[in-house]
Amino acid sequence: MLNRTSNTPTAPLSAEDRVRLILELVVEQGFQSVDSLAIRFGVSTQTIRRDVNALCDSRMCRRRHGGIDIFHDAENVHYSSRRILHHEAKLHIARCVAEAIPDGASLFFGIGTTPEECAQALVKRQGLRVMTNNINVALALTRNASCELTIAGGRLRNPDGDVVAGEAHGFFSRFSVDIGIYGVGGVAEDGSLLDFSHDEVRMRTELSSHCRERFLVLDHSKFGRRATVRGGHITDASCVFTDSPPPPHITDMLNERGIKLIVAQTLPLPSPAVFSQGEI
Missing domain, CATH: 1.10.10.10 (Winged helix-like DNA-binding domain superfamily/Winged helix DNA-binding domain)
Known part of the structure; x- marks a missing residue:
C-alpha cells in the first residue's frame, strides 16, 4: 500500500x-x-x-x-480500470450496504462498479427482487437462486455492461421498490451529481424517483471529480455510503437535510436494523 x-x-x-x-x-x-x-x-x-x-x-x-x-473528462475511465480503482474502499461500502438490506427487499440497481460490488455482497440475502440496467449486477446475482431478476432491454454498452440508451428509458418507472442503489460519476462542489452522458443521468433520475429509500454509493474519489452532465443532488439520497468523510461543506449539506451518512472506513458496520422491513 x-x-x-x-x-x-x-x-x-x-x-x-x-x-x-x-x-x-x-x-x-x-x-x-x-x-x-x-x-x-x-x-x-x-x-x-x-x-x-x-x-x-x-x-x-x-x-x-x-x-x-x-482520458479526457468527456469520457469516463474504462470499466476494467474502475473495477480495480479503490477496490478495497468499494468492498467496505458494499458490506455496509448489504448489512442495511433485509431479506425479501425489492431493489433497483444502477450502473457502475460500486453498485456491482454491492450486488456481490448480497448473493446470500434471501428473497430479493431486483430490477437493474446493469448486466454486471445481474450476473453477480444469478448466483443467488432465491433472487428474482428483471433486466432492462435495449442496446448494451459493451465495455460497461449496462443499458442506458433510449430503449431503456422508462424501465424503472414501471416499478416501485423499497431501495434504489446507485452510483455517480462525480459530485460537484455545490453537491450536484455529475455523470458522463444524458442517458446515464436520465436512467439514474428515473431510478431515484421510483424507490422509497435511495442509497447513493460512492468512494472518496468522486467528491470534486469532474464530469460533463449535471442531474440531481447529493441531498436527494436517503443515505450516502462512502469510505472516507466527505468534504466538510458536503457533510454540512447532508446534516442540514437529515440525510444519513455512513462512512464505511471509520464507522462500525451498521446492523441490519438500520432499515428494518417495516421502515421500508
Missing part, C-alpha cells in the same frame, strides 16, 4: 499492486511522468514503462510524451 505521507512505498510492491497504484495516481492527479513514477516506487524507468504499456494497451490510460495520462 502506498504511504500517503511519503513519495515512496512502505514495502516492496508486486507488479499488479504497482500498476493499480499508478492507475489511482493518474485518475486522481492527472499526468504522471515515467521518471517521477520510477522515483516514487523505487524501480527503474524500464519497469515503469512496462507498467505504462500494460495500462495503455488495456485502454485504462493513454500515453503522453514522457508519461501517462487519463
